[in-house]
Amino acid sequence: MTKKTVIHDTADVYWKRKSDGHVISAAEAQLASISQSISEEELKGGIGNKTLYLLRSDKxxxxxxxxxxxxxxxxxxxxxxxxxxxxxxxxxxxxxxxDTDKTVKLQKTPVGTVSLKNSKGAAVQAEIKDGVVAVPEDFAKEGDVLTAVYKVEVTGETVEINTNKFSEMYELEYHTIEYDPDTGVVYSDLYIQFDKVAPSGEFEMSLENGSAYTPELSFKVLAADSKGKIGRFARVPRTETNTPVTPPPSPDTGTQTKAVDIGD
Incomplete structure (x- = not known):
């Protein structure tokens, strides 16, 4: 008989892109869930139209x-x-x-024109020349504070948004831990694996002051071969063979050397 356990943690999540083997991991998941549905149709017959069988398909x-x-x-x-x-x-x-010469200096080098806005809400477009921007007559006087808006060139990570491209296929794995309800210690590692998933192209991104943005991703599990197998639940008991060994500290550290299982 298989062991009954308690699961009260989320899971570490791993994805592997099938096209090139690129691996993505998330050890900060708040939620890692799966949801299964099937189509069921009752087969009825006989006097009273009894339910004789349940037709099940489309897992x-x-x-x-x-x-x-x-x-x-x-x-x-x-x-x-x-x-x-x-x-x-x-x-x-x-x-x-x-400044006194009716110019303003910018901290960065703009690309294109600079938009200047004064305290009255009026705005003008100006060009930068010799590192300064000339302020038009009657727009502002010496000592006035203006708001300058302009574009600058930067270098960084980009994710292209292209209407002709859609999500690729990935492998997906959840890894969580099971606890022994009798002792409260870690009993085993539980892996939930799917061999082929398609990320949903639908997502929502809401940036709100005072609230952390927590990304949510959805995936559709697909059949990886003609045999119908799409994934598995796999339990690996925590034994000396399966548990990583941590080297003891150096003798001069004075650190406790007794191993303590914290479930990681």
């Missing part, structure tokens, strides 16, 4: 992961692209003070 499994941290890899999964290092332009905003 479907969905997976969902909610993570505490934001990761650009999640965005790449939803878009069906890889993260790339690219140059691109972003807006820069700063407050500048009008």
């Amino acid at each position: 479907s499994i969905d997976a969902k992961v909610k993570n505490a941290f934001f990761d650009m890899e999640f965005m790449a999964m939803t878009q069906g692209v890889a993260i790339e290092e690219n140059k691109f332009n972003v807006f820069e905003r700063e407050d500048v003070t009008v």
Whole structure:
């Protein structure tokens, strides 16, 4: 008889892109779930139209992961692209003070024109020349503080959003731990594996002041071969063979040398 255990942790999550073997991991999941549904149809017959059999088909499994941290890899999964290092332009905003020569100096080098806005809400477009921006007459006087908005070139990680590209296929694995209800110690590692999943291209990103954005990703489990096998639940008991061995500290550290199982 198989052991009954208690599971009260979330899971570490791993994805492996099937096209190139690229691995993505999340050890900060708040939620790692699966949901199974099937189509059921009652077969009826005889006097009284009794239920004689239950026709079952179309087993479907969905997976969902909610993570505490934001990761650009999640965005790449939803878009069906890889993260790339690219140059691109972003807006820069700063407050500048009008000098005696009716110019303002910017902290960065703009790409294109600079938008200046005065305290009355009026705005003008100006060009940068010799490192300064000339302020038009009657727009502001010496000592006035203006708001300058302009674009600058930066380099960083990019995830392309392309209407012609969609999510690729991945392998998916959940790894959590089971506790012995009699002793309270870790009994085994539980793995939930799916050989082929497709990330949903649908996601929602809401940025709200005072609230952490916790990405949610959904996946559809697909058949990986003609035999109908799509995944597995696998339990690995915690034994000396299966538990990683931590080397003892050096003799001069004075640190406790007795091993303590903390379930990680």
